[in-house]
Amino acid sequence: SEIAEDVAGSFAQATDAVIGEFATLPPVISVQPGAAISVIVDRDLEFY
Numbered sequence: 001s002e003i004a005e006d007v008a009g010s011f012a013q014a015t016d017a018v019i020g021e022f023a024t025l026p027p028v029i030s031v032q033p034g035a036a037i038s039v040i041v042d043r044d045l046e047f048y
Helices: 002-023
Strands: none
Touching: none
């Protein structure tokens, strides 16, 4: 239906905007390939 298409389009635009913000961030740290790392987060992560 047209409403479902509108909702899907709005959702796609919103996720593109969020992902675009993070995609333009420069690297924050450098790690040698194969190095073991630990990641501790202080808030929930959302993966799209």
